[in-house]
Amino acid sequence: MKRISPMFRALVKQKVAKYLFEDDVVMNWSVLKKCILILVLGCAVHLSWLAWDIFVLFSPEYWQFVNVDIVRSQLFLNSLFFFILLFLIYPCYKYQNNRKVESFLPYLAVGIFVFSLCRDAYIVGVVSPVAMIAYVCLVTVGLVLFHRKLVYSMLIPASIFLSICGYLCFIGQLPYSPLFNIQNKFFYNGFWLLSMFYFIVPILAVCMMLFEILLSQWRHREKLIQHLSQIDPLTSLFNRRSINQCLDKLNDAQKNDYAVVLLDLDYFKRINDFYGHHKGDETLIKVSDVLNQQLRESDIVGRFGGEEFILILKNSSLEKAQQVAERCRSAIQQLKILSDEGEIIHVTASFGIAISKPELRPQQLLSQADKALYYAKASGRNLVKCYTIALESNLHAKQVKAI
Known part of the structure; x- marks a missing residue:
């Protein structure tokens, strides 16, 4: 028999993790697919009871107990x-895209469970550890997975039923925990305690597993949202918001000088107009x-x-x-x-550079780099210009002359 290579094992593990925690988010499942999950959980619980x-x-x-x-x-x-x-799993799977079935089947499946x-x-026993833990875990999982209307339509009747049973047991009209022979030394009954532990473990294990998956998926989604809010979707570079945050952090630290370089593609509008926006996007990605x-x-x-x-060039x-x-x-x-058509698209860019100083705020530094970029454009494009006092004077002179 051939051994599975560690690389293959790691790949399978990675694919399973990606499926569980990234691509197939449980909270995004259809209501009938979530019902299948609950039905499988119910089958597992009843299997443990049968055992x-x-x-x-x-x-x-x-x-005797x-x-x-x-x-x-x-x-x-x-x-x-x-x-x-087990039988209800089939219609939940078959009619996932049927809205009429989705309107009543979840109530039937969850209701029977x-x-x-x-x-x-x-x-x-309605106040036994098993009943209490199952009640809390299933209510919590239910509120995470399903709409409140479905959860409370099941929760309210179940709570009323358990409350009435508890009251009737209290006044002696119903036997409490009829499955067990409860006498004076109820809590000294080792078999009862072991049975409670046996019933609790599978419910806790499955619910904790569901909680862990849901929590992991929620954390992954939060990281993904945070990542998307910082990244330009076309080029996968930092967006303006992220750049401003980086500049603020560098300005607060102010340990070493850093340079800010602004660059602008020359005649980029012509690429979009003559060759199409898809070529403009390709140009931005390649740049x-x-x-x-x-x-x-x-x-x-x-x-x-x-x-x-x-x-942003550090140090x-x-x-x-x-x-x-x-x-x-x-x-x-x-x-x-x-x-x-196979024609070469020529691309050039103009650059403006400014260097940080303790007295300069990030927006002032950006303004200086922008002035240097403007000067590079005005001087013929496809050039690199650094901000200096002389450049500021030249810009001012050109503006006055233009007026």
């Missing part, structure tokens, strides 16, 4: 409920890939909006930032993008 019934009937030494006739009736009823719940558990709760390849792992690259990108001087920008500019210029 206990059979064990007791074949163990005469424990008959139980009502044997009720154990025999329990064997029949647990078998009946097991097959009914709850009714069977209520009867078992009375048999072992983002180029920028990622040219930067260090500690640096940050983001899409600042439209065809504008931003680089960088103005000279080093200029070298990085020139390298990026050259790599973008060498990009080979073909139109649908």
